[in-house]
Amino acid sequence: MSGLEPHQLSLNTATVREQWNLAQCIEGCARHGFGGISPWRDKLQEMGVKPAAKAIRDAGLGVSGLCRGGWYTATGALDQAVIDDNHRAVDEAAEIGADCLVMVVGGLAEGSRDLPHAWAVVEEGLATTLEYARKAGVKVAIEPLHPMYAADRACVNTMRQALDICDRLGPGIGCAVDAYHVWWDPELEAQLKRAGKERIMGFHLCDWLVPTRDLLTDRGMMGDGVIDLPRLRGLVEANGFSGLNEVEIFSALDWWRRDADEVMAVIVERGRTAC
Template structure:
């Protein structure tokens, strides 16, 4: 029987109609008490004010989006990315976030060295670890669909992410976003492995539309596409993760054009009926 799991709203889902404060108000009105904001949304209102809103309303922050983007053509460029990630850790700590989500970055410049890019990712996260541990912030690598390997994320499967976790230790885990991993023939085994390692830090949901008109900005509402959401949810729960399902929908031609209250209403209905 399906267990009752809370909903978190990744604030990308309503970013075109609500800022940070408006999104929190809308979520509370809908009975949703967990969010995952993006760093530009935090910056727009100011970290102190964002932290006050979270604290005063007893909001759970399931993640801060995003750190990462480690590969760069020069040592100075790589260090600049690490420095920015240290600031991201501070922001996640101030919001008492469950994790800082890492979209790790792709090939730097005109490079074709995918193995080298992945090593830059491991080295970059390693450089963050002392500050993350001191701040009590978990780091969640989010594997992205292989279509993003060149420009956004050279880590594309849960197993690849877990290999990095094994090198770096327990502070580093994974954010499982169904949009990016649903296709993986090793998905069940990979999620079970993540569970054995106690490394599932977040579970993001949406749907894959057929046809998809834009690979970045045309994610579907749950139930409108082909992802086996209940099946993946069972894998995640069997692996021991029962945190909120975080709804993250980029939808420039559909859901981003709708009122936030309407979007949240549909999300609640779909999570109850198809997830």
């Protein structure tokens, strides 16, 4: 299959979070010909939601997602502060016209070993957020994270697990498919088919380095690792996904240390040759 052209790409602002603020990310996306952007909420709030929404529209960019909602389990129970923060996230996603609100659901509460309880809190939290999001016209996308993050970041770790939740909660909720988190899953092809067009709400690109020096902040640029990205992209597209391909690279040891325009230029080149 042919590679990706810049207009098919979206920049997740985490990729250049150490170099650029959101205004610079918006301008950089436009200058490098990207089709869209996916802000993180800290960058969005720093700029201001309404000014950011206007700047994104004025630049002609789509918004592939807003990162992130979730984090339901921190105190061991669903509390009002978490509910309120997720409602704010929904409002922000609506204001900027995001294709979805990406949910990193949370892991175990401090001191807990009760994984079934964490799953129950997560599902309760997602149901509460989804009820609010439906009224706002915002889609909610669970991002299954690699199992190494089950304890501290997300106790939803496979597409099957995420889709089981979606089945129970009904319309308006689906998945953000991140290559870094799902590439290893032997059920991935079947679960993407199960998800289909309505529930594949986002697709995130990066690569898995061997060796990986840090499990959070040593993601690879596309083509530098072991993930068969063209195959994975082919699978999501075969099952109905036609949105922007979002590049999300946490890289404290490499890409966060480089000039941001260099990073953007390499993304364009690797989109064409490695995806």
